[in-house]
Amino acid sequence: MSTSISKEQSADGQRPVHTPTGLIAFAWTLVGVPLAYGLYQTVKTALTLFTG
Amino acid sequence: MALPGFLRRERIVARPGFNRWLIPPAALAVHLCIGQAYATSVYKNALVDHFAVSQTAIGIVFSIAIVMLGLSAALFGTWVDRNGPRAAMFTSACFWVSGFLVGGLGIETGQLWLLYLGYGVLGGIGLGIGYISPVSTLIKWFPDRPGLATGMAIMGFGGGALIASPLSRQLMSWYDPSYDGTAGTVPNGEAVAALFFTFAALYLVFMMFGAFIVRVPAEGWKPDGFDPSTVKQKALVTTESVSARNAVKTPQFWLLWTVLFCNVTAGIGILEQASPMIQDFFRDGDTSTVAATAAAGFVGVLSLFNMAGRFVWSSTSDYIGRKPIYMVYLGVGLVLYIALATIGSSATWLFVLLAAVIISFYGGGFATIPAYLRDLFGTYQVGAIHGRLLTAWAAAGVAGPLIVNSVLDTQGEPGSLVAANYRPALFIMVGLLAVGFVANLLVRPVDSKWHEPHRDASGAATPTPERSAVR
Numbered sequence: 001m002s003t004s005i006s007k008e009q010s011a012d013g014q015r016p017v018h019t020p021t022g023l024i025a026f027a028w029t030l031v032g033v034p035l036a037y038g039l040y041q042t043v044k045t046a047l048t049l050f051t052g
Numbered sequence: 053m054a055l056p057g058f059l060r061r062e063r064i065v066a067r068p069g070f071n072r073w074l075i076p077p078a079a080l081a082v083h084l085c086i087g088q089a090y091a092t093s094v095y096k097n098a099l100v101d102h103f104a105v106s107q108t109a110i111g112i113v114f115s116i117a118i119v120m121l122g123l124s125a126a127l128f129g130t131w132v133d134r135n136g137p138r139a140a141m142f143t144s145a146c147f148w149v150s151g152f153l154v155g156g157l158g159i160e161t162g163q164l165w166l167l168y169l170g171y172g173v174l175g176g177i178g179l180g181i182g183y184i185s186p187v188s189t190l191i192k193w194f195p196d197r198p199g200l201a202t203g204m205a206i207m208g209f210g211g212g213a214l215i216a217s218p219l220s221r222q223l224m225s226w227y228d229p230s231y232d233g234t235a236g237t238v239p240n241g242e243a244v245a246a247l248f249f250t251f252a253a254l255y256l257v258f259m260m261f262g263a264f265i266v267r268v269p270a271e272g273w274k275p276d277g278f279d280p281s282t283v284k285q286k287a288l289v290t291t292e293s294v295s296a297r298n299a300v301k302t303p304q305f306w307l308l309w310t311v312l313f314c315n316v317t318a319g320i321g322i323l324e325q326a327s328p329m330i331q332d333f334f335r336d337g338d339t340s341t342v343a344a345t346a347a348a349g350f351v352g353v354l355s356l357f358n359m360a361g362r363f364v365w366s367s368t369s370d371y372i373g374r375k376p377i378y379m380v381y382l383g384v385g386l387v388l389y390i391a392l393a394t395i396g397s398s399a400t401w402l403f404v405l406l407a408a409v410i411i412s413f414y415g416g417g418f419a420t421i422p423a424y425l426r427d428l429f430g431t432y433q434v435g436a437i438h439g440r441l442l443t444a445w446a447a448a449g450v451a452g453p454l455i456v457n458s459v460l461d462t463q464g465e466p467g468s469l470v471a472a473n474y475r476p477a478l479f480i481m482v483g484l485l486a487v488g489f490v491a492n493l494l495v496r497p498v499d500s501k502w503h504e505p506h507r508d509a510s511g512a513a514t515p516t517p518e519r520s521a522v523r
Contacts, residue, residue, distance in 0.1 A: 015068075016067065016068040017067040017068070017069045017070055019071035019074055023265075024073055024077075027077035027078070027081075030081070030258075031081055031208070034215045035080075035208075035211050035214070037215060037219075038211055038214030038216075038217075038219075039211075039356075041218035042355055045218075045348060045351075045352035046349045046350075046353045046355075046356060048345045048346055048348060048352075049346045049347075049350050049352070049353060050349070
């Protein structure tokens with residue numbers, strides 16, 4: 001989803017910025033990788049309920 | 053005390069064009085770290101052996117941390133709202149990391165009081181400030197989907213335990229080769245101390261990353277296509293503002309406090325005893341048809357549903373409303389609890405299904421409460437109000453285990469209990485859920501006398517007629 005600025009903000013004269021897509025991807029990867037690791041390990045443990 | 057310039061709120065106001073999707077990972081970077089608090093059972097037995105004390109003496113460390121969480125969230129909530137998320141995340145990181153360092157030193161030197169002071173007190177303060185630090189910022193960045201936004205962050209708290217449990221086992225098996233992470237083996241104290249120091253370093257990096265990428269939206273910012281006037285049209289949703297000081301004087305605050313307390317206490321009723329509970333429900337004589345490894349799997353299933361419930365149910369509340377979703381958590385939860393107590397022992401799959409859905413409601417209750425507060429009190433000091441409400445969590449953290457353990461103590465010795473022995477405790481939880489359900493039903497919009505005055509173009513306040521009488 002894109003975001004925008006209100007007309008009031010545009011009138012402030014502040015120079016708009018562009019958030020680099022690479023930074024967003026990096027930030028999500030940084031939190032996503034440990035979370036995926038935790039999910040994988042927990043699913044592996046949870047499976048023992050049905051297999052063990 | 054004045055804050056250093058780089059931490060001040062005015063330094064992190066987003067410029068036009070900033071992408072709000074950088075904020076959820078900033079929030080997750082903090083919540084994934086502090087969620088470690090729910091993974092302390094991994095090294096609990098190691099600490100019991102190391103300090104040669106009772107389970108209770110070590111269990112107190114977690115209790116102190118949860119009580120400090122509630123107290124610090126309540127005491128520092130207004131400070132967090134005033135100074136912004138960067139200052140809050142930075143401060144939280146300092147306390148959380150110091151907690152691990154001091155606690156690790158306590159383990160290394162055999163000083164249990166240092167563990168209480170470090171992980172319990174310092175870490176608990178870090179937990180409280182960290183838990184509320186991104187909430188009001190997320191609500192302001194996602195006025196169109198507040199449930200989704202807070203669900204993402206608070207899901208991270210559940211996710212933190214999923215990461216810390218296996219990571220702790222892995223790290224401790226490296227630090228103590230005689231420990232292989234399986235049931236029956238316990239790492240030595242030095243391995244746990246080394247784990248604490250490792251976590252201190254890892255969490256410092258992660259939390260500081262969150263603190264330095266977080267931004268607050270500029271005054272008047274709104275997302276594309278979002279019309280704030282549509283928010284007002286929904287029942288129980290206000291566009292007015294209520295201060296934290298006034299919020300605690302309203303019946304709505306205490307009704308939500310009751311709702312959260314009942315929902316959390318009921319959830320803890322299962323979480324506290326998950327592993328022995330499933331074995332006892334399917335016990336035949338001295339043996340259970342559910343093996344210890346399968347019971348550990350059950351704990352894993354509950355963790356997954358706890359985390360998923362935070363995101364799924366909180367996001368759903370954006371569509372069906374906050375009051376209806378709590379009617380589901382408490383009303384359907386109540387029915388499921390009765391089913392668990394009466395027919396839960398008829399089949400393992402049924403027991404697991406019932407418990408998993410109940411725990412998803414427990415997680416959902418945590419994640420949806422900030423959005424409910426936003427609806428009733430506005431965004432003005434929602435972080436501070438949320439902080440005060442979290443005292444319900446601290447109270448439930450003490451009441452839940454106390455109810456379950458004291459009831460089970462009257463029923464027999466651990467290892468000999470069966471499903472029927474759990475019924476009194478489960479029916480107490482049913483009663484609590486009924487109380488919470490009624491409290492939620494009683495929630496009405498906040499009286500206008502508690503609303504903050506609107507300011508005209510000159511900045512002068514225009515109080516509502518009743519307002520002067522209550523301030």
